[in-house]
Amino acid sequence: MFDPQPTNPTARRLTCLFDYKWQTIERPESGGDWKTNKYPMRPRSLWTRWQDAATIIGVRFGTQTRYAMVDIDIGSDYHNADGLRTIQDALEMIGLVRSVLVRSSWSGGWHLYFPLPELVSSFSLACSLKHTLEAQGIAVKAGQCELFPNIKPYGKPWEVTEYNGHRLPLQPGSGSCLLDHNQNPTAGDLERFFWQWDFASKAQDMELLGPALEQGRELQRKRKRERPGxxxxxxxxxxxxxxxxxxxxxxxxxxxxxxxxxxxxxxxxxxxxxxxxxxxxxxxxxxxxxxxxxxxxxxxxxxxxxxxxxxxYWPMGTPPKREVSTVSINDERRHDARQRIQWAVSQLAKAGQLKDTVSHRLAQLCQLAKTSAQTLYKNLDLWHPDQWCVIPQPEPVSPTKEACKETTSDPPKPLPDGPLHTLPPLLRCRPVTPLPKNLHPRGGEGVLGGERGFPQAEGRY
Structure with missing residues (x-):
């Protein structure tokens, strides 16, 4: 079932060329934001809106299209003869050898149309345009060089995503007009526009464009897979x-x-x-x-x-080496401080030099445990006279099994000053000890554990 067409042949040509009726855009000619129409724009309604000088009308693309368009704003780096030629030369490499240049509005921006003699996939054409221009160093983005159709994002299964919309050419009162080969305004109406359109479409090299469409889509598919996660x-x-x-x-x-x-x-x-x-x-x-x-x-x-x-953490590309744990670096520092305080208190108590007053004991521990008074006050149970007591050590007797069971273990030793080595899988640090020369894997002097057990990660920069 086809929608009724306007009776004017030129009007029918316009509505047949820009025939995607969904999600059309419009705004007042005096200015303001573009708004999207939620209802379909029928051909006769589109022609009526195009003739209305008070409203600027625009359309989008369907799954297939007979043209491509490049939007070059007035402030773009390509809004000059050299920039325009750069874009045209780049697209000529994929078979788009003829174009129709139109001033888009009173602002002076350009719309460069590339008519096609047959329908092609809108998405494939968008991919080919973008990757071809980017390969030539052309900045494809709004304000510089914007492409229609664009590479639209994928929607969810229940959603429909649309291509970007653009204004229709040569609308009365909009400032749109044809431009000559020197980018100067020239006289011409829709009939002249379609005459240039037909000339350009017949000149396109579809033998080049066909493979370029496939290559552009495949390149976009690869880039999507290679997108960093x-x-x-x-x-x-x-x-x-x-x-x-x-x-x-x-x-x-x-x-x-x-x-x-x-x-x-x-x-x-x-x-x-x-x-x-x-x-x-x-x-x-x-x-x-x-x-x-x-x-x-x-x-x-x-x-x-x-x-x-x-x-x-572990190097990228290697199996995880960490067990599930919630210990943070602050917990590790807290545990290390408590060990040093316990060791310092034990050493002073054994030597009989542990002071009785809080101030003197505090000064002793700050120096020996190498910690601050603030840390000591957070661990009062380890040293404060009111919360700590010295456990008397048993006098030396002949070693028996029972005596060995009752004696306490030696106090923790101070941390070594030398390098440390991490032993898997517990990931605890142990002092590095030299290996005998005959046991080192390379025949020389070594250290416990050898070299790092993790391969170098890829992706150095």
Missing amino acids: KVGQWLADLRVELETGWTGAGQTNALLRAIATHGRVFEGLADDELAIYIEQMAYSRPGYHEHCNHQPQIPKKSKAWARWATRF
Whole structure:
């Protein structure tokens, strides 16, 4: 069933060419926002609206089309003879060798039409146009070089997505007119427009355009598959953090965390190597000297963040090495501080040097446990005279099984100053111990655990 057509032959030609009646757009000629019509625009109604100088009317594309159009705004880099020729030369490579140039409105923008002698897939044509122009370095975007039909997004199964709409050519009162080969306005009505249209459509090289449509769609399909997912977005976000650096105070821990994550996941580093990477990256980030208020603590903080990243992340492309845990770096620091306080109290108690007053004991522990008074007051149960008592050690006797069961274990030893090595699967640090030369996998002097057990991650930059 066909919709009734206008009686005027030129009007029928217009409505048959721009025949997609759904989701048409319009706005007052005096200005304002475009609005979308929710009802279908029948051919006779479209012709009536086109003749109305007070309303600007526009249409969209269906699944197939007989033309393509390039919109070049007045402020575009291509709104000149050289820019226009660049676009025309690029599209000539895929068989679009003739065009019709129209001034779109009083603003002076250009609409470059490429008529076709037969129907083609709108989506395939959109893909070919976009990838062809981008391959020639042309910026395909609104305000510069906008394409119709465009590559519309995929909708959900129950949704219908539409191509972008554009205004109709040569509408009375809109400022639209034909342009000559020097981009100057020239006289001509719809009949002249369609005469140029027919001439251009017959000149198109469909033998070139046919394969180009298939190639454009296939290229779009490949790019869609190669579009970065969550991991790619994660890497991009980390790179933004690293490239931006410090922009103000209070950003040190956040930036060190981002550096540690990047070094661990995407550079495959761990432990001491990761700590060095974090420290060196921090020194070289923009704004470090101006905004970082923790410059003396960077080496210490780098080691702490390296231990955290080594425990909770693994290099990209390797099997997960972390067990499910909710322990954070703050928990690790808290546990480490309590161990140091316990060890310091035990050493002073054994030597009989533990002071009785709170102030003197506080001063002792701050120095020996290398911690702050604030941390000590958070752990009063470990040292405060009112909440702590010394467990007397049994006097030496001949070793018996019962005595061995009752004696307490030795107090925790201080953390070693040398390098640490992470032992899987518990991911706990142990001091590095030299291996005998004859046991080292390469025949030389080595350390416990050998080299890093994780392969280098791909994607270094």
